[in-house]
Amino acid sequence: VDEFQIISRFFERSNKDKSVQFGIGDDGAILSPDPNRHLVSVMDTLIEGVHYPSSLSPKDIGYRAVEINLSDLAAMGARPRWMSLALTIKEADESWLTNFSEGLFMSADRYSMPLVGGDTTNGKIDVISIHLIGDINPDTAMTRCGAKEDDFIFISGYPGEAAAGLYIFENDSSSLDYTYLKRRFCRPSARIELGEKLSSIATAAIDISDGLYGDAQKMLKASGLGGCINIDKIPISASLKNCFDEKYIKRFIFSGGDDYELLFSANPNKKSLIDKIAKELCIPITCIGKVLSCDNITCEENGKTVDIDDSGYIHFKST
Numbered sequence: 012v013d014e015f016q017i018i019s020r021f022f023e024r025s026n027k028d029k030s031v032q033f034g035i036g037d038d039g040a041i042l043s044p045d046p047n048r049h050l051v052s053v054m055d056t057l058i059e060g061v062h063y064p065s066s067l068s069p070k071d072i073g074y075r076a077v078e079i080n081l082s083d084l085a086a087m088g089a090r091p092r093w094m095s096l097a098l099t100i101k102e103a104d105e106s107w108l109t110n111f112s113e114g115l116f117m118s119a120d121r122y123s124m125p126l127v128g129g130d131t132t133n134g135k136i137d138v139i140s141i142h143l144i145g146d147i148n149p150d151t152a153m154t155r156c157g158a159k160e161d162d163f164i165f166i167s168g169y170p171g172e173a174a175a176g177l178y179i180f181e182n183d184s185s186s187l188d189y190t191y192l193k194r195r196f197c198r199p200s201a202r203i204e205l206g207e208k209l210s211s212i213a214t215a216a217i218d219i220s221d222g223l224y225g226d227a228q229k230m231l232k233a234s235g236l237g238g239c240i241n242i243d244k245i246p247i248s249a250s251l252k253n254c255f256d257e258k259y260i261k262r263f264i265f266s267g268g269d270d271y272e273l274l275f276s277a278n279p280n281k282k283s284l285i286d287k288i289a290k291e292l293c294i295p296i297t298c299i300g301k302v303l304s305c306d307n308i309t310c311e312e313n314g315k316t317v318d319i320d321d322s323g324y325i326h327f328k329s330t
Contacts, residue, residue: 012103021112028125030125042126048146053083056292059137069107071197073114080143082271086218088153090211093120151210158215158234158300162276164300169248170223174267181198188250199271208288216275222266224319237305242312244299254278265319274300323324
């Protein structure tokens with residue numbers, strides 16, 4: 012199959028979204044955004060062997076590629092609208108393409124988000140780049156730079172599970188808990204609904220892609236502040252506790268990444284409202300620290316300051 016057959020057979024679908032005037036098949040997509048809504052544009056690239064193991068199933072690759080982009084929209088409180096895909100593959104394997112596209116649309120269909128364009132090429136390794144456009148009401152977007160002194164720092168879900176899942180995946184382990192943790196890496200779930208509800212509450216937000224400590228640094232640095240994280244308050248799932256000792260758990264939480272949970276700050280008087288949202292969405296949300304007027308992050312455990320020397324995953328990091 013050639014590139015045009017790949018597009019028509021695996022990625023072109025009937026267009027039921029009235030906001031898409033022209034989509035796949037033309038030189039560009041023509042989209043009609045809702046009036047009085049601001050657009051939010053995000054993009055991520057996944058490279059085989061760098062962002063996911065080569066042995067990961069194509070269905071999981073497709074699903075995961077969309078969800079990590081959705082997570083960026085969630086961190087800004089945006090609603091998903093449209094998707095573009097640039098796909099570089101080693102070979103036009105029809106079985107791989109069938110399963111990849113199924114996983115991709117399985118994620119996109121959760122939010123009725125159409126694929127409106129892209130590009131397909133042949134290369135030495137598989138590379139997936141996805142561009143999403145979302146929208147949001149004016150002046151409600153969450154950014155990294157709005158945290159205020161004395162804000163509480165919150166986290167959704169259970170950090171460290173996805174990094175543990177990748178470790179298990181690469182070490183070929185199996186058990187019920189291992190299966191759950193592997194799925195947390197292979198099939199992340201972007202917190203879109205949570206992000207939309209937090210958009211008028213949180214003062215700053217970021218999704219956890221590179222590890223809790225490093226992403227907390229990014230958010231607070233962008234806000235020109237520092238903070239304190241209470242390690243004793245970080246929620247740890249039963250599956251993590253059942254499978255790993257404390258040393259591994261801390262490594263997964265602070266530097267593992269790939270959780271795609273939301274880390275955010277909010278005024279302390281919003282805590283009861285945040286608790287209500289957590290209950291409504293059945294998502295654990297935990298206060299793990301406080302924003303401080305300083306230029307660094309400290310971590311406390313059992314009432315003592317401890318060193319966490321990890322800024323998360325960084326591309327092109329010098330050694």
